[in-house]
Amino acid sequence: MKKLILTSLIATGVMSAAHAATETSTFQVTAEVAASCQITTNSLAFGSFDPSVGTTGSASLDVACTSGSTGTVTLESGNMWAMSDGTNSLNYALYTDASHTSVWNNVTASQSVTGAGLATPSTFTVYGKIDAQPAATVSAGYADTVTVTVTY
Structure with missing residues (x-):
């Protein structure tokens, strides 16, 4: 009877733990960080002014790019730097400096x-200036849209 119990234990695997084996292997984990940028803008509102x-x-704009990337920030107006109320226009310019000496656009100036x-x-601070325009027509609806582009 003892022989029968021992044979049953071996057959059911209770005593097979002494013969267990293991195998291991490895694998690689990889990633690539792609360059990207995000732009947050604020409106430039000149408000009411004396055209004479x-x-x-x-206004300010924030540009955040992935670490280690570089780029240039340019500005472009579809109306060639003129606000319109649908009928009348009002010229303006955007600058990179508070003294209004360096025009900021997509042709002659950009920011790194x-x-x-x-x-x-x-x-980045965008400095705007409307020069005196004594012939400007009264309107509360002058507007333009400026496109900010980051090339990276």
């Missing part, structure tokens, strides 16, 4: 951005 004098204003990470944006 002109006015200035500013070095990516410090998408959580760490670079802030």
